Amino acid sequence: xxxxxxxxxxxxxxxxxxxxxxxxxxxxxxxxxxxxxxxxxxxxxxxxxxxxxxxxxxxxxxxxxxxxxxxxxxxxxxxxxxxxxxxxxxxxxxxxxxxxxxxxxxxxxxxxxxxxxxxxxxxxxxxxxxxxxxxxxxxxxxxxxxxxxxxxxxxxxxxxxxxxxxxxxxxxxxxxxxxxxxxxxxxxxxxxxxxxxxxxxxxxx
Amino acid sequence: xxxxxxxxxxxxxxxxxxxxxxxxxxxxxxxxxxxxxxxxxxxxxxxxxxxxxxxxxxxxxxxxxxxxxxxxxxxxxxxxxxxxxxxxxxxxxxxxxxxxxxxxxxxxxxxxxxxxxxxxxxxxxxxx
Numbered sequence: 001x002x003x004x005x006x007x008x009x010x011x012x013x014x015x016x017x018x019x020x021x022x023x024x025x026x027x028x029x030x031x032x033x034x035x036x037x038x039x040x041x042x043x044x045x046x047x048x049x050x051x052x053x054x055x056x057x058x059x060x061x062x063x064x065x066x067x068x069x070x071x072x073x074x075x076x077x078x079x080x081x082x083x084x085x086x087x088x089x090x091x092x093x094x095x096x097x098x099x100x101x102x103x104x105x106x107x108x109x110x111x112x113x114x115x116x117x118x119x120x121x122x123x124x125x126x127x128x129x130x131x132x133x134x135x136x137x138x139x140x141x142x143x144x145x146x147x148x149x150x151x152x153x154x155x156x157x158x159x160x161x162x163x164x165x166x167x168x169x170x171x172x173x174x175x176x177x178x179x180x181x182x183x184x185x186x187x188x189x190x191x192x193x194x195x196x197x198x199x200x201x202x203x204x205x
Numbered sequence: 206x207x208x209x210x211x212x213x214x215x216x217x218x219x220x221x222x223x224x225x226x227x228x229x230x231x232x233x234x235x236x237x238x239x240x241x242x243x244x245x246x247x248x249x250x251x252x253x254x255x256x257x258x259x260x261x262x263x264x265x266x267x268x269x270x271x272x273x274x275x276x277x278x279x280x281x282x283x284x285x286x287x288x289x290x291x292x293x294x295x296x297x298x299x300x301x302x303x304x305x306x307x308x309x310x311x312x313x314x315x316x317x318x319x320x321x322x323x324x325x326x327x328x329x330x331x332x333x
Contacts, residue, residue, distance in 0.1 A: 029230065033237055040244040047251050052256060153267050162266065170282040179259075193252050193280060196259035198266070 046190060053118070053142050055197055056094075060105060061178050061197045063091040067102065067125070082168030082175065089106070092120050098137065101125065107141075109148040109182075113187070117143040118182070130165045144190070146183045153177035174199050242266050253321035256282045257313040264288070264309050270330050272307060278316065285312040285320070291327060304331040 007015070067079040067090045081088040086108035093103040103122040110119045123136040152168035154175035155161070168175045181194040214222075229309035260277075266272050268277070270288060277284040293299075299306055307328045312320040 029234070033234070036237055036241055040241055043244050044250060047247060048253055050255075054258075058258070153263075164267070177263060191252070193256045193282065194259065195255060196262045198262035 004058055026172065043189065049142065050190070050192065054192075057107070057180060057195065058197050059105070060093075061087070061089065061180075062092055062200050064089040064174055064199050065091060065102070066174070077171050078122065078174050080168060080170075080174050082150060082178070084150060084166045085109070085148055086149055087178070090125065093124075097139075099124060105166075107148075112140045112143055115143060116145060116147070117141070118145050118148065144185070144188060146185045146188075149183065151179040151181075151182040153179070215310070228283075243259055249315065250321055251315045253282065253315075254270075254324075255283065257311045257322040257324045260284045260311045260313070261309060264326075264328050265330060270307060270309070270328055283314045283315060283316050285314070288328065300332075304329045307322065311318055 003198055019068075043178045060082045064080060067077055079088070079090045086106065088104065088106045090102050091105055092100065093105065094185040106121045108119060108121075109116050111117070112119060118141040119138060120141050121136065121138045151164045151166060153164050154163065154168065154170075154173065156163055156165070157170075162176070164179070165175075174198065178199065179194050180197065182192055184190050236265070256279075260268065264286070268286065269275075272288045272290060274285070274287045277286065287310045289308050289310075291308045293306075307330065308325060309328045310325045312323045314320045
């Protein structure tokens with residue numbers, strides 16, 4: 001009969017503390033689940049970005065071509081300045097981003113909006129320049145990177161057998177391959193394998 | 206019976222209810238874990254695809270384009286490369302070009318694991 005009168009203080013305390021424990025556990029579980037969810041969706045968007053950037057670099061570096069200079073009769077020279085940490089070349093830029101025509105394109109890790117980022121700078125060389133509008137553009141391709149390492153495959157100087165070289169400044173020939181390795185800051189979840197790009201115009205020039 | 210029910214839940218009923226709750230939460234957590242694992246394996250697949258594309262780009266320059274099968278191990282990846290004559294090579298079109306078409310197939314796996322990315326391309330070399 002006494003039970004009908006209600007809960008004792010002890011029962012109430014036990015019930016409240018149990019509820020508190022359960023609520024704490026549920027909140028902890030929820031925030032953990034949310035963190036996992038957010039990390040997974042960040043990884044997924046990183047993956048999409050990875051593929052996009054790799055495709056862009058493959059197309060852009062693969063499209064490198066010799067530059068026609070009018071210094072002599074039909075003289076052709078390659079303007080390909082490959083360094084260990086940056087690369088400049090001549091290639092068309094994607095039509096939806098820039099006017100048609102050859103662009104001088106530079107790819108390097110530079111300070112972006114504060115932190116280092118993979119930056120593509122381009123200047124229209126020939127073609128028809130619009131009367132109004134930027135002559136050069138600078139696009140941030142990828143942020144959260146620490147550095148860029150490049151290697152070039154092609155015939156060695158003075159008839160040496162083909163091999164990987166840390167720079168490519170020859171004016172008579174493009175390299176056959178470019179290998180691009182990105183380094184990431186400490187604690188980054190990204191890790192790309194070295195990206196090897198074949199240059200379509202390798203034999204020209 | 207009706208008198209017992211009026212008094213509320215029994216300890217047993219409450220325990221069963223909690224057990225069911227725990228099972229449901231456990232299942233939800235397992236699916237979260239599975240999602241996380243598949244995200245990690247997708248990460249590996251993207252890397253394997255990039256390794257495979259890079260390997261195809263190297264054929265004929267720093268990887269030999271001689272017909273046959275060879276396995277290269279690089280940076281923890283196993284690159285399995287098979288180069289075979291392209292079958293419709295007898296086509297007069299090819300004879301005209303003076304080129305020998307080859308089929309290059311690359312399968313990339315983490316060392317000892319199953320193939321994660323498989324790509325195929327046509328490679329041209331001068332007919333000798």
